[in-house]
Amino acid sequence: MPSRQGRSGDIGRTIAEALKCDAPPADHPSMETATFAGVFGAMIGSFLNVVVYRLPRRESLVRPASHCTACGTAIKPYDNIPVVSWLLLRGRCRNCSAPISKRYPLVEAFAALLCVGAVLAGGSSATIALNVAFILLLVPIALIDAEHRIIPNRLTALGAILALAIGTALDPSGEPARLIAGAAAGGALLIAAMAYPGGMGMGDVKLAGVMGLFLGSAVAPAMLVALLAGVLFGALILGRQGAQVARKTAVPFGPFLAFGSLVAIFVGEPLVNLYTTHFLN
Numbered sequence: 264m265p266s267r268q269g270r271s272g273d274i275g276r277t278i279a280e281a282l283k284c285d286a287p288p289a290d291h292p293s294m295e296t297a298t299f300a301g302v303f304g305a306m307i308g309s310f311l312n313v314v315v316y317r318l319p320r321r322e323s324l325v326r327p328a329s330h331c332t333a334c335g336t337a338i339k340p341y342d343n344i345p346v347v348s349w350l351l352l353r354g355r356c357r358n359c360s361a362p363i364s365k366r367y368p369l370v371e372a373f374a375a376l377l378c379v380g381a382v383l384a385g386g387s388s389a390t391i392a393l394n395v396a397f398i399l400l401l402v403p404i405a406l407i408d409a410e411h412r413i414i415p416n417r418l419t420a421l422g423a424i425l426a427l428a429i430g431t432a433l434d435p436s437g438e439p440a441r442l443i444a445g446a447a448a449g450g451a452l453l454i455a456a457m458a459y460p461g462g463m464g465m466g467d468v469k470l471a472g473v474m475g476l477f478l479g480s481a482v483a484p485a486m487l488v489a490l491l492a493g494v495l496f497g498a499l500i501l502g503r504q505g506a507q508v509a510r511k512t513a514v515p516f517g518p519f520l521a522f523g524s525l526v527a528i529f530v531g532e533p534l535v536n537l538y539t540t541h542f543l544n
C-alpha cells in the first residue's frame with residue numbers, strides 16, 4: 264500500500280544509510296503508525312460506546328447525536344474528545360453535573376490500547392488490518408453479551424463481511440484457510456450447542472465462525488483459551504455460591520470467546536510453539 268508513511272519510511276532508511284547508522288527494519292511499525300492506531304482506536308472506541316448502549320435497545324446509531332442521559336443537552340464536539348473530555352470534566356456533565364459513567368473513557372482507552380498493541384505485535388499488513396478490525400468488533404460484542412446475553416446478528420454479520428473483504432483484498436491466498444477455520448470453529452460450537460442446548464446459543468456459534476474468518480488457524484488456541492476461561496469462571500462461581508446458584512447462573516460465553524481471541528491475537532504464536540515443543544515431542 265503506497266502511503267505517505269511508506270515514503271517517509273523509505274526516506275528515513277535512506278537518511279539512516281547515509282549516516283551509516285542502523286535503519287529501522289522495514290516491517291517494524293513506526294512511532295507514527297502506533298500513535299495513529301491509538302488515536303484511531305480511541306475515536307472508534309467512542310463510537311463503540313454508542314453501539315454498546317443503543318444497539319441492544321434497538322435505537323438508531325446516528326440519531327440523536329450524543330447527549331447527556333440526565334438533562335438531554337447535546338454534547339459539544341469539544342466535550343466529546345475520547346478519554347480527554349471525561350478527564351477534563353471530571354466525569355460530570357458540563358450542563359447539569361450528572362455523573363458520566365466511567366465505562367465511556369475505559370472503553371475508549373481499552374480500544375486505543377488494543378489497537379496500538381495489534382500494530383506493535385506486527386505481522387503482515389493483512390494480519391494487522393484483520394486484527395484491528397476484529398478487536399474493534401470484539402469490544403461491543405463482549406460488552407453487549409455480558410450485559411444483555413445476546414450477540415447481535417448485525418455485529419456478527421458485519422464481522423463476516425469485514426473479515427472476507429479485508430482477507431480477500433490483502434491476502435487472497437490465505438482466504439481458503441480462513442474459510443476452513445471459520446467453518447470448523449462454527450461447526451464445533453454448533454455441535455456443542457446442540458449437545459448442551461442450555462449452554463451456548465446460536466450467537467456464540469456465529470461468533471466462532473467469525474473468529475475463524477479473522478484468525479485462521481489461530482482460532483484453535485482462541486477456542487481452547489475461551490473454553491478453559493469459561494470452565495474456570497464456572498468453577499469459581501460454583502466454589503463461591505454453591506451448586507444450586509451456579510446451575511441457575513447462565514454465564515454468557517461471548518466474553519470468553521472474545522478473551523480467547525485477544526489471547527490468540529497477542530500471544531497465539533508463542534502459545535502454539537510452547538504446545539508443539541512441550542507436548543508433541
Ligand SMILES: [Zn+2]
Pocket residue numbers: 331332333334335336356357358359360361
Ligand atoms: Zn446533563
